[in-house]
Amino acid sequence: MRKTMLATAAMLTICSAAFAQSTVVVTDPAPTGSVVLPGEVRTYVMEQNTPSVVYDGEITVGATLPDTVEVHTVPNVDGYGYTVINERRVIVEPKTHRVIQVLE
Template structure:
């Protein structure tokens, strides 16, 4: 009887710990080196119709675009601007023109 009670207790504890582990999964929404772009910024930028600028070279996160590339600030949200480069919409830091995300 005691073995049965111990086995039952062990089974219950195992089931509870598995259920608890499933309820506490942590997901990192921003892998190292990336940002979490507010949804309203993404939506706004994707809806805008601006001409594409031709840029020689690869446009990747971290690229600093020349001052000659016209950027457009996102209204009512500080710290985000955008442009379209080589037919790709990019989010840039307004002060530095550094690409912080490429929207696909």
């Protein structure tokens, strides 16, 4: 009986370890006002050599940029555009020019 219990306990331990490796548990949501970007969006934007635009307004999440600011698309990913303002890379919604995130 004791061997059976030990074998069962060992099997449960192995199975739970294997299961844990393939499971992602999110316990801490993104901070208020920030968006978790797909990794390929951040990588793409950080790799681009886009000239910076001088802008007098404050660049904050939720602000809408004027239509005069050129927004570049992120290939193969809908819903994300970017621009570089005052040497800061800014992720925006392409249709509305609303700031989604300012990359640091």
